Structure formats: structure tokens, C-alpha cells
Amino acid sequence: MLRWGDMGTQWGVNRSVAQIQALLFLSERPLTAEDIAAKLGIARSNVSNSLKELLAWKLIQRVPVLGDRRDHYEAEADLWQMATKVAQGRKAREIDPMVAAIAAAMENIDDPQISAKVRQRLVAMHDFVSTVDRWYQQMLDVPPAQIMTLIRMGSRVVSLLRFVTGKGRDKADPD
Amino acid sequence: MLRWGDMGTQWGVNRSVAQIQALLFLSERPLTAEDIAAKLGIARSNVSNSLKELLAWKLIQRVPVLGDRRDHYEAEADLWQMATKVAQGRKAREIDPMVAAIAAAMENIDDPQISAKVRQRLVAMHDFVSTVDRWYQQMLDVPPAQIMTLIRMGSRVVSLLRFVTGKGRDKADPD
DNA sequence: CCCTAATTTCTCTTTTTACTGAAATGTCTG
DNA sequence: CAGACATTTCAGTAAAAAGAGAAATTAGGG
Incomplete structure (x- = not known):
């Protein structure tokens, strides 16, 4: 399913960024950076930078989750x-x-x-x-x-x- | 003037290709591969490959020049x-x-x-x-x-x- | 056919970009 | 304001892409 992200290479975004976007778009609930790193098997810092890029493009947003201190992210759904x-x-x-x-x-x-x-x-x-x-x-x-x-x-x-x-x-x- | 070509980097084309296109677009007359290599100071083989790519995109075309055996190229003007x-x-x-x-x-x-x-x-x-x-x-x-x-x-x-x-x-x- | 000029292919080097892991910085909680 | 957890920055490494130059192929002209 996440071979979706491979496609992003063509689009001038790197693989990590595309994969993260795809993962979030198809995720049931907002995910933490750690969740993402684990699911995709990429470095935590890489996730951090990719999230920053996606945030800059406003393709994802931070959402607070009650009782959890960590940042959670979800994809723009529209x-x-x-x-x-x-x-x-x-x-x-x-x-x-x-x-x-x-x-x-x-x-x-x-x-x-x-x-x-x-x-x-x-x-x-x-x-x-x-x-x-x-x-x-x-x-x-x-x-x-x-x-x-x-x-x-x-x-x-x-x-x-x-x-x-x-x-x-x-x-x-x-x- | 040829810093025009630098811009091509953003466009998913490499510098050489963009520069060649720009050079041909702003050239008085069709140029040979050798002309191009000389003017841009890049390797002859690089020119060859870049021309192939531009031809594939149909952004340039080969034109025969009387009395010259070499291939000449000109840019799509429209x-x-x-x-x-x-x-x-x-x-x-x-x-x-x-x-x-x-x-x-x-x-x-x-x-x-x-x-x-x-x-x-x-x-x-x-x-x-x-x-x-x-x-x-x-x-x-x-x-x-x-x-x-x-x-x-x-x-x-x-x-x-x-x-x-x-x-x-x-x-x-x-x- | 052979010789020469032109072009293309191929391999190796350089440059650029992506990614990792450690260190630093920030932030919430008690 | 300390200690734990979370995030970001940074420096080095790995992977990918672009380019150079030599070698190979192709195409005229005698």
C-alpha cells in the first residue's frame, strides 16, 4: 500500500515525505512522529524534517491528543x-x-x-x-x-x- | 543570460538540458552539438545525451544544413x-x-x-x-x-x- | 570497401541530495 | 527548578544523479 509513496519521487518531493503523507492520509487516527518512524522504518530525525516540510506545505497539521504530551499529526483530508x-x-x-x-x-x-x-x-x-x-x-x-x-x-x-x-x-x- | 538555465533545476530537468534549450531558443541559427559543447563548456557526450532528452520531449529538432554533414539543432519557437x-x-x-x-x-x-x-x-x-x-x-x-x-x-x-x-x-x- | 568525421555508449569521477545517529535544545510535570 | 520525555539541529555517511572522457559504433565520401 505504501508503494504509493514511491510515486512521490516524480513529484519533486523525496520518498520519505511522500510516504509520510500517504501514511497519514490513510491512517485511522493522528500519529506521532515515533509511530511514523516505526511504521516506515526510517530515522526519527528524518521524520522530524519531513514533517516540517509537510507542515510548510500545509499538507498535514499538528493535532493535540488529550492526555498525550507528544505531537500528533494528521493529513489534510480535503x-x-x-x-x-x-x-x-x-x-x-x-x-x-x-x-x-x-x-x-x-x-x-x-x-x-x-x-x-x-x-x-x-x-x-x-x-x-x-x-x-x-x-x-x-x-x-x-x-x-x-x-x-x-x-x-x-x-x-x-x-x-x-x-x-x-x-x-x-x-x-x-x- | 544563460543563468536562465540554472532555473531549470527547479523543473526536474538538469542544468545541462535547460541550458542547451535556452541557448538554442536564443540562438540566431541552428547549432551543432560541438557548437553547444564549446559555448557552454560542457562535455560533448553530455551534450549528446541532453539533446536526446530534448528531442524526446520534442522541445528541439534536428535540421539539416546544406553542405554540412553534422547534425544541427534548433529550438521549438512556438x-x-x-x-x-x-x-x-x-x-x-x-x-x-x-x-x-x-x-x-x-x-x-x-x-x-x-x-x-x-x-x-x-x-x-x-x-x-x-x-x-x-x-x-x-x-x-x-x-x-x-x-x-x-x-x-x-x-x-x-x-x-x-x-x-x-x-x-x-x-x-x-x- | 576503407578511411575519416560525427555521434553515441559506457565506465568512472564528481557533485548533489537524502538519510542516519548522536548531541543539543526545548518543554511539561512534579 | 530538576528530571524525564519529546523534538530539533547538526555533522558525517550513504545513495542517487549529473557529467567527463575514452572507447565503440555509425554514416558519408572516395
């Missing part, structure tokens, strides 16, 4: 909540630095050494990432239930859109 | 094309295995050892992942220009949707 957290993290780790990097590259755009072709590519890239960045942020701000509606509609939103705007353009629109 | 390629790769590397892993976990869903709570979580996760997977695929199949329209609209699609369906539901719709 899948939309989870997805949003992951998406936010990814934006921060992947998209934001990209936008910054390209913005930086744009600073010397007027350098005469840069050919027209390259300049044009840089500008296009910049526009592109900025647009995507804005979109991504907007989507993160839309309540899950509405996103769900959008997703359920799938590509039908496209036809709907065409219907509403009254056109069936196939080329990017010339703003 | 940003939408690029984004689609990356998105496809990600789906294959991240989403598909996840769907498979959860589907596998679902096989022993009837095991009486599994509590109701856990069972319910598994099912919810499975539904969720399947839905997202389907949606992602559908979006990949929509022509870039139309996606662009969607993205440009941003969260306004949500209001539009609410307007069209005639309701302002805040809860997930009960299919």
Missing part, C-alpha cells in the same frame, strides 16, 4: 485543499522564479548586440510567462467548488465560450 | 507548442503514474481490514485523480489559440459560467 496547496507551492518554486529570471533577462533588451530575432523571442517569452502567471494566480483564488464545475465541464467550456463570444476563431486574438 | 510539450511530459511523468498507483491501491478496496474511513478516502482520492486526469487530457487536446482565449479571460470564465448556468452555487454540484 482533496481540493490539498491540490491547492500543491499548486501554490509549485507556483512559488517553479513559475515565480521563471518569471523573475525572464524579467531579469529583459533588462538588457536594448543591448544592440541582441538581434531582432532574439529580442522578439525574449519579448514573446516574457509575455507568455506573465500571462500564464497571472492566470495561475487567478485560478488559485477561485473557490474550489467553482473550479470543480469548470473541470467537470472539461473542454465543453471551450464550446460554451465560442457560443457566448459568438465567434469560432482559430487564431490567437489580436488584442 | 511557445504554445513548447508549453504543450512540457505539459504532456508532465502528465506522463507525474499524473499517469499517480492514477495507476491509486488504481492499484483500489484493487484491495474490499479487504475487510480496511476501515470505512480509509476506504472512503481512497475512493475520494481515486475520483479526484481520475477527474483531474481526464480534464488535463481534454485541455491538451484543445487548440492553443482557444486555450489562450480561456487564459486571457482568467477568472472571468467563472462568472461567465455562473451566468450561463443561471446559478451561483458554492458547493460542488451533486451529479
